[in-house]
Amino acid sequence: MARLTANAKTRARERLLQAAATRFAADGFEAASVNTISAEAGFAKGTVYNYFSSKDELFGEVIRTACERAVRIWSQAPSSGSLRARLEALAAADVQVLREQEAFMQVLVREAMSFRPQTYSLILAHLAPFLDAVSGALEQAAAEGRLRDDLPPEQLALMFLGFLVLLYIQHWGSGSVWPPLDEVPALATTLFLDGAGRSSRDEREIQP
Amino acid sequence: MARLTANAKTRARERLLQAAATRFAADGFEAASVNTISAEAGFAKGTVYNYFSSKDELFGEVIRTACERAVRIWSQAPSSGSLRARLEALAAADVQVLREQEAFMQVLVREAMSFRPQTYSLILAHLAPFLDAVSGALEQAAAEGRLRDDLPPEQLALMFLGFLVLLYIQHWGSGSVWPPLDEVPALATTLFLDGAGRSSRDEREIQP
Amino acid sequence: MARLTANAKTRARERLLQAAATRFAADGFEAASVNTISAEAGFAKGTVYNYFSSKDELFGEVIRTACERAVRIWSQAPSSGSLRARLEALAAADVQVLREQEAFMQVLVREAMSFRPQTYSLILAHLAPFLDAVSGALEQAAAEGRLRDDLPPEQLALMFLGFLVLLYIQHWGSGSVWPPLDEVPALATTLFLDGAGRSSRDEREIQP
Amino acid sequence: MARLTANAKTRARERLLQAAATRFAADGFEAASVNTISAEAGFAKGTVYNYFSSKDELFGEVIRTACERAVRIWSQAPSSGSLRARLEALAAADVQVLREQEAFMQVLVREAMSFRPQTYSLILAHLAPFLDAVSGALEQAAAEGRLRDDLPPEQLALMFLGFLVLLYIQHWGSGSVWPPLDEVPALATTLFLDGAGRSSRDEREIQP
């Protein structure tokens, strides 16, 4: 068989990536088997190697793809409005990504949390657009003095992302019971901005 | 060599556990090699099996030991005082555990985040004492109306632990640059109680 | 190498089975090494596992194959004629099997005699056709009163098979000196029917 | 601990031999574990090596002991009387050995049938006294013309022993159901002397 159209080739590649994401998410990098991935994508054993030069590269591509897709959706989130609204919109965008690409996101989370140095920085690099968007929103708020000033916006952005991830883990760990995905954006935002304490929140909602 | 004193045997076991924790932390369960662990503990290949019946059991014992040590230290944290003080004390206890048993804590974090169902529940079970302590502090505060009431204390406790873990991951991911470990307790507590928003914190400190 | 013809694949499998039979015959199940078998079949270490899922399965297939081949040849033995003639024909068929598949037969004998329960019943099950043929011949003779009646034909059939095996063991144990294989059928038959005593055999040799 | 009396030392050795026989009988040479044997004899792991220099030697001693005990009992069988009576007496002696030393006899049978050349000749060598006794009885009968003359007495003796073994295997294989041990001597003798044929000894050869 020869000469697939570029199109067909792309579709084959995507099938492989999807299967790989599913496997990596479920089993982790080491325990996932290339053969199984190939089979679940509908191919024979060796076929993955026509598209990816090694398991490592395949894994890297899954990460890259996951980030790319995420960024594409995030970038459509509004870049104006109140801080709270913008954060919630970004979080909602992230949740939407998660819904559409659950396996990919699980790989991302799983591997980000396992701090293999290579993987960790790989992921952070790819997440830059999201972090930048969050940082942007935070910086503006900081300039207006509506943000704690003991931490730089970049670090706060990272924490915000971390909160999202924590809620995802809870979601998966609880068997999708709590929190339900649609509550995640509001929950992440309010936890992030307001914390768990109370008295603090009395006149909070006045914020624009 | 026969007839080690019980003491010597315990020390050998600890060496193995320590080596295992280090390896599991660095490589993850799958990628860690039993042979390497044995070698790094100063033993020959098969010697681990004089102490643990399988890689799985070895791993389980690492988890158990990590939790046990953690709980021992946590339990010394004061169980009275203001919510903020108690949380900070618990966090400080946790950080102390981390300092003393960094590898063990990394295994805990890494595996808790990788949601292998078996491991996840294993860890949660062993962390119960810490979560209970946090829950206890939170419940009291909730009863006094000083806590957001849209989330049950147990879930908030889990989030608090999650915050700690996020900061640890940041710490490790940044090459121990930020946050430094001594800032973690305060940081986790204030982020958790007060959030990142600002105006919110004006009269906060009135809390007992 | 991909896409072997079914034929080539079958041949590879047979090479492995042959090598396995030889090894199992020489060393017994436990002492035989899968790696060695693979090597002696002309393959690399892991290749056996492309054809058999475990050492146990490989062993089982050797047994199954041995029995299958044996039965195929036995079934061509004539099912009529005098008892003596039929028994001798069956024995001759068995000896022919042994000639063609010596290693396989040795495995059969060796393992049948080692009464590992699993193996023992496995073998007996596969030998049923032979035992049935012998039983058939014996039953007829018994009906005609020409057989000792203190033992049921099935048990006598088992004894007949046992006699054959005894002679094989002698043959192998003596370094193929005595009895030579071509004498085995007559020897087994006459020992079985007539015993070693004499008076009994006075005019026996008149037989056709 | 030092200086066992020779007596105590002998007893320890016997315990080890008994445990070894049991294990070897049940599991075969390879699968039997030295540690288990030691434990079942009531000793710790390494202790076997104070009595036997290797697993191989331990095995050899089990064989040797089994034969020795057998021979001691056989030698008490009467050496006169009719051929039939003498054979039955020898068989009865053998059965008695089996009753008293079942494990040892099973090892003997199991290993004799597995034709590892070393083991096979080892066993035959040790069984010589029994074979000699049988041969002796047979020779006398042969001299009197009451035995088939196409086989030398030594080989017939071996066959007789083989018959016994076949019946033992049947006995063990059937879960001690058939044949019961007390029937074995008569059965072996009559099968050996008279065969399975019937009228046999009358006008047997009329068969077509």
Added chain:
DNA sequence: AATGAATGAGTCTTCATTCAT
């Protein structure tokens, strides 16, 4: 004499990867 901790050769098995078809 007995112990049992330590050893390390050797076993089965898995799986990423190659490459002839």
Added chain:
DNA sequence: GATGAATGAAGACTCATTCAT
């Protein structure tokens, strides 16, 4: 381009054996 047979490195685990105590 796809296939899947073959490869062989690597890993978990077993167990006979040694020897300090």
